[in-house]
Amino acid sequence: MSKTLRLSEKWFHRGLWLVAFLFAWFLIGLGSSIVGDLPQVEVQRSLDDYLDPARAPAVQETIRVAQQKAREAQEALDQAQLRYQSAEASNRAARETFGNWLATRKVTARPEQDQELIARTQQLDDLKRAEREALAAMEAQQQSALDARQAREHAERELQDLQDSARVEYERARRAQELRVFGYRLLLTLPLLVAAGWLFAKKRKTPSWPFVWGFIFFALFAFFVELVPYLPSYxxxxxxxxxxxxxxxxxxxxxxxxxxxxxxxxxxxxQPAQARQRELDYDQAQVRMAKHICPGCERGVDMNDGKTDFCPHCGLSLYDHCVRCNARKNAFARYCFSCGLPAKAVAADGAGSEPAPV
Missing domain, CATH: 1.20.5 (Single alpha-helices involved in coiled-coils or other helix-helix interfaces)
Structure with a gap:
């Protein structure tokens, strides 16, 4: 920013840059929402939409039924296992009790306990039979669970074959959809980039430059940043x-x-040096003089020696002397820093006027 700008003018200039960035930020937010929602113009399809309509529903229903049967068979198997474990435990406990009783019977050798021996033996047979029945029921449920699981796996393999057959068409349709959506995004962002280029070339120095630069920032961000996550591989x-x-x-x-x-x-x-000097912009000339650059030819000039009054490259006057106080001053200054004489008054007096006595 020019050092010759007034303080308020500097702050207004900064405020206008803030307007440009805010304008760009809101445009970027709007553009991001639009670009992100563009896929909604296309119907989102899945792999199931490309399965054989004659076979796929039946296979999917078979899988659903097999899964239901497998869950029911597993639940029944859990119950059968629990019953078998209970029957096995009861049989084992009864045999331990019978063993203890039988040992006592051999010691006492009492004939009146023969009937009890027969009853206990019958009870053990009944428990063993119940254990075998529980084991048979558990094995039957295991078979049912195995049949249901195998039926489900067979149906899933058949569905996988259908999916493999449909995947080629699905991938082709998905790539075509990606290309269409990318085309929508490109049709949105590429004209913005072209418009930004035109604004940069034609309007960046107009009074509406904050909005011009805000739109340029938005267009560059939309194309080179916002569009990147949505680019397909190609x-x-x-x-x-x-x-x-x-x-x-x-x-x-x-x-x-x-x-x-x-x-x-x-x-x-x-052109003559005086004509060039009149055409130069005041603020621009002051900035270049502060940087030790000739305002006319823009080449470097050593201005620290206090003697260089003219550019050695183009002959432009850089320093002159006030006609009133004879102070050496910037040739582009509007007023003499020493006595305050306006530069226009100097021009009106003429270059050949003698300096006034101090």
């Missing part, structure tokens, strides 16, 4: 190709602008 070529085209176009524009600038400088340097 979409990266578009990004790089556009970048190359923009680089070539921008480079040619810069080369042509440099040539025009050099031609303008040659034409300006061919």
């Amino acid at each position: 979409g990266g070529y578009v990004r790089y190709i556009v970048g190359i085209v923009l680089t070539v176009v921008g480079g040619r524009y810069a080369i042509q602008a440099l040539q025009r600038y050099l031609d303008q400088q040659k034409a300006a340097e061919a």
Whole structure:
């Protein structure tokens, strides 16, 4: 920012840059929402939509039924295992009790206990039979669970075959949909980039420059940043190709602008020094003088020696003397820093006037 700008003007300038960034930020938010919602213009389809309509529903129903039967068989198996474990435990406990009783019976050898021996033996047989029945029921439930699981696995393999057959068509349709959605996004962002280039070339120095720069920031962000996450695998070529085209176009524009600038400088340097000095912008001249650069030819000049009054490259007057107080002053200053004489008054008096006595 120019050092010659007024303090309020500097703050207004900064405020306008803030307006530009805020404008860009809101545009970026709007553009991000639009770009993110563009896939909704297409119907989102899944792999199931491409399965054989004649076979797939029956296979899926078979899987559902097999899964239900497998759950029921597993629940019944759990109950059968519990009953078998209970019968096995009861039989084992009864045999331990009978063993203890039988040992006592052998010691006492009492004939009146023969009937009890027969009853206890019958009870053990009944428990063993119940254990075998529980084991048979558990094995039957295991078989049912195995049949249901195998039926489900067979149906799942059949469904997997159907999915493998449909996957080629699904991937082709998905890529085509990605390409269409990418085309929608490109149709949205590429014109923004073109418009930003036109605004940069034609409108960046107009009074509405904050909105121009805000739109340029938004267009660059939308194309080179916002569009990246949505690029398909082949979409990266578009990004790089556009970048190359923009680089070539921008480079040619810069080369042509440099040539025009050099031609303008040659034409300006061919004019009289006073004419060139009148055409120079005040603020720009002050900035260049502060940087020890000639405001006319923009070449470096050593201005620290206090003696260089003219540019050694183009002959432009850099320092002159006040006609009233004879103070050495900036030739582009509007007033003498020593006595306050306006530069216009100096021009009206004429260059050949003698300096007034101090």
